[in-house]
Amino acid sequence: MIESDRLEQRGVRSEILLVLGVSLGSSAIYAILNIVNRLTYVKPLSQQTATLNPTVVADRPWLDLLYQLAGILLGVVPALLAVHMLRRAHDPLEVGLDASRPGGDAVLGVGLAALIGLPGLGLVWAARQLGVSAQIVPEALGDHWWSVPVLILSAVENGVLEEVVMIAYLLTRLRDLRLGWWTAIVVSAVIRGSYHLYQGFGGFVGNLVMGLVFGYFFRRTQRVMPLIVAHSILDIVSFVGYALLKDHLGFLS
Structure with missing residues (x-):
């Protein structure tokens, strides 16, 4: 029994590393390399730009649209993989990955967004002032009929990918390794902050705090849908x- 348990624990550790390796874990590694590159570049960090939704093919909008949609669809695949692996040991209902409470999930999601978003805007400003x-340029798609719908889809993709992998999957599997709740939450939050390092240290701190808040919420509710919302x-x-408002956001510069 002890040997079987040891093998099972080893399998869970390998599974976690593989899921992270094909998703946000690899993003964290690249983001760390990116911040090293930024810090050793000739320009100060405060004078550099991080573009979140860049144009891929500027001179052919129809092809750029296809690139954007392909990136969004493929970006969801790691979340589907995480759900697939999670279902081998847990029912998705255990982590609140269902649509049984749409109204409640929506209300909680809006509240959490306000809780994180309003202080986050101040953090962005403070980080810029501190250098x-x-x-951060949230989008650079240009003025096309499809720009706003693609940005909305990109936002939903981010929500699904990050919350399914970093909260529903990772916290559950770390708990399967018998890690304490707060240890698991801190590990998840540090990884979340790390793959935002390409934005600078403000992005790291802001997303670290977001990971701690979201992890605590998940511990108390065992529901991930409000976090996705x-x-x-x-x-x-x-x-x-x-x-829509980029011409009026000079105060963030």
Whole structure:
């Protein structure tokens, strides 16, 4: 029995590393390399730019649209993989990955978005003033009929990918390894902050705090759907709001 348990634990550890390795774990590694590159570049970090939704093919909008849609669809695949692996040991209902409470999940999601988003805007401004963050450009798709719908889809993709992998999957599997709740939450939050380092240290701190809040919420409720809603709202406001109001956001510079 002891040997069987040891083999099972080893299998869970390998599974976690593989899921992270094909998703947000690899993003964290690249983001760490990116911040090293930024810090050793000739320009100060505060004078550099991080673009979140860039144009791929500027001179052929129809092809750029196909690139954007392909990126969104493929971006959801790691979340589907995480759900697939999670279902081998747990019912998705255990982590609140269902649509049984749409109204309650929506209300909680809006509340969480307000809780994170309003202080987050102040953090963005403070990080820019301190010179510890690059200038974040939430979108650079240009003025096309499809720009706003693509930005909304991109925001939802981010919400699904990050909350399914970093909360529903990772916290559950870390708990299967008998890690304490707060240890698991901190590990998840640090990884979340790390793959935002390409934005500078402001992005790291802001997303670390977001990971701690979201992890605590999941511990208390065992529901991930409100987190997906909240994350999607935050990114929709950021992406679409910037696209519509970028000429009036000089105070963030």
